[in-house]
Amino acid sequence: MPSDLEPIPGTTLFDGEAARKGYALNALCFSFNEKANRDAFLADEAAYLARFNLTPEQHEAVAQRDVLGMIAAGGNIYYLAKLAGICSLNVQDVGSMQTGVSVDKFKAMLLAQGRGETYEAAHKEMLNG
Amino acid sequence: MAEIVGAYFTSHVPSIGGAIHRGLKQDPYWKPFFDGFPPVHEWLAKVKPDVAVVFSNDHGLNFFLDKMPTFAVGAASEYANADEGWGLPLYKGFTGHPELSWHIIEGLVEDEFDPVTCQSMLVDHALSIPFELAYPDVEEWPVRLVPIGINTVQHPLPSAKRCLALGRSVHKALASWKGDERIVVIGTGGLSHQLDGERAGFMNADYDRFCLDNLAGDPDALTKDSIREIVRLAGTQGVEVLNWIAARGALGPRAREIHRNYHQPISNTAAATVLYEPA
Ligand SMILES: [Fe+2]
Numbered sequence: 427m428p429s430d431l432e433p434i435p436g437t438t439l440f441d442g443e444a445a446r447k448g449y450a451l452n453a454l455c456f457s458f459n460e461k462a463n464r465d466a467f468l469a470d471e472a473a474y475l476a477r478f479n480l481t482p483e484q485h486e487a488v489a490q491r492d493v494l495g496m497i498a499a500g501g502n503i504y505y506l507a508k509l510a511g512i513c514s515l516n517v518q519d520v521g522s523m524q525t526g527v528s529v530d531k532f533k534a535m536l537l538a539q540g541r542g543e544t545y546e547a548a549h550k551e552m553l554n555g
Numbered sequence: 556m557a558e559i560v561g562a563y564f565t566s567h568v569p570s571i572g573g574a575i576h577r578g579l580k581q582d583p584y585w586k587p588f589f590d591g592f593p594p595v596h597e598w599l600a601k602v603k604p605d606v607a608v609v610f611s612n613d614h615g616l617n618f619f620l621d622k623m624p625t626f627a628v629g630a631a632s633e634y635a636n637a638d639e640g641w642g643l644p645l646y647k648g649f650t651g652h653p654e655l656s657w658h659i660i661e662g663l664v665e666d667e668f669d670p671v672t673c674q675s676m677l678v679d680h681a682l683s684i685p686f687e688l689a690y691p692d693v694e695e696w697p698v699r700l701v702p703i704g705i706n707t708v709q710h711p712l713p714s715a716k717r718c719l720a721l722g723r724s725v726h727k728a729l730a731s732w733k734g735d736e737r738i739v740v741i742g743t744g745g746l747s748h749q750l751d752g753e754r755a756g757f758m759n760a761d762y763d764r765f766c767l768d769n770l771a772g773d774p775d776a777l778t779k780d781s782i783r784e785i786v787r788l789a790g791t792q793g794v795e796v797l798n799w800i801a802a803r804g805a806l807g808p809r810a811r812e813i814h815r816n817y818h819q820p821i822s823n824t825a826a827a828t829v830l831y832e833p834a
Binding site for chain 2: 434435436437438439440441442445449452453455456458459460461464493494497502503504505506507508511512516517518520521524525532535536537539540542545549
C-alpha cells in the first residue's frame with residue numbers, strides 16, 4: 427500500500443466531509459470572534475448554543491468540553507481554539523485533554539522533544555511515566 | 556527597478572504575542588527563540604525594505620468555511636487586525652500597496668493561477684507576530700503590505716509544488732514591477748506542530764531540518780511529498796510550511812541562507828527563524 431493511503435495515527439484531516447459535518451459547530455466557534463457573542467455564551471451557554479443548528483453529537487461534545495468528540499463531529503482546531511480561549515484553556519490544556527494525561531505530563535513530552543527525543547519516545551514516556 | 560532584498564521566515568504561534576506583551580523575551584523558556592531575532596533586526600536595518608510581500612494563512616479571522624479560497628491576494632489600501640476570539644490587545648494595522656497587489660494579481664492570472672482578490676481583508680496573528688518580532692519598537696510598520704493567503708485549514712490544500720509555482724509567479728511579477736521599492740518576501744508559520752487529535756504535541760526535528768537544509772538551495776525537494784505526507788511528517792498545522800515554500804519561490808531562483816535559528820518547543824510548536832538573500 428502506498429504510504430499516502432496509510433492512515434496517520436491520532437490524526438483527522440479536516441476535509442470536505444468534516445467541513446460539511448462540522449459546519450454548525452465551527453460557525454459557533456467562529457462567532458466567538460465577537461466579544462458580545464462570547465459574553466452571551468458565558469452568560470447562558472444553553473441559550474447561546476440553541477442559536478446554532480448543532481447536531482446532538484456536537485452539542486454533547488461542547489457541553490462536556492470533549493475536544494476529541496468535537497473533532498469527531500467535524501470541529502476544526504483553528505476554530506475550536508476560540509472556544510478553548512473562552513474556557514481559559516491554552517493549547518497545552520487542549521493537548522492534555524486529547525491525550526488523556528495531565529497538563530504537566532503533556533508539557534514534559536513537548537520539552538523532551540526539545541531535548542532531542544523523538545515524538546515516539548517522548549510520547550511513550552508520557553503515557554507510561 | 557524594484558529590488559528584492561531577501562526573504563525572512565518565522566513561526567507565528569499566538570503565545571509569542573503574549574510573551575512580547577508580558578515582557579518575557581529574556582525568560583528562560585522564551586530566550587532561545589527570541590535570541591534568533593537580533594540578526595533579523597540588524598539585517599532589516601541594513602537592507603531597509605519598504606514593501607513586504609507576505610505569505611501566510613488565515614486562522615478564522617478573515618475567512619470562514621462559507622468561503623475558503625485556496626489562494627487569496629490582498630489588494631487593499633489598509634489592513635486591520637481584529638479580535639480573534641481571545642480578547643487580546645489588537646496588533647497595529649498595515650498600509651497596503653494596492654498598485655503592486657494588482658500587478659501581482661495580473662501576473663498570477665496570466666500564469667494561469669486563479670486567486671481570490673480581496674479589497675477588504677483582516678490580518679490575523681499569522682501576519683502580525685512576524686512584524687512584532689522583526690520591528691519590536693516602531694510606532695508604525697516601516698513597510699507597505701501585500702498579503703497573500705494560502706489555505707492550510709480545509710483539505711484539499713494546494714500541493715507544495717503548486718505553492719512553489721505560485722511563489723515563482725509572484726517573483727516574476729515583482730521582477731517586472733517598474734517601481735523603485737525595496738521588497739522583502741516573508742513566509743510565516745510552522746514548522747512542525749500538531750494541535751489536534753491524539754497525536755497533539757507531535758513535532759519532527761528531522762523533517763524540519765530537511766526543510767531548512769533544502770529550502771534555500773533546492774526548494775523543489777520540499778515538493779516531492781504529497782500534502783498528506785507533509786501532514787504525516789510535519790503535523791496537521793505543520794503544513795503551514797506551504798507559506799515558506801511559496802515565499803521561497805517569490806524570492807527568486809537562487810538563494811543563500813544568512814541566518815537560521817531553530818528551537819523547540821514554543822508552545823506546541825517547533826519554531827524557526829531564517830533569513831535568505833538572493834544569490
Ligand atoms: Fe498557524
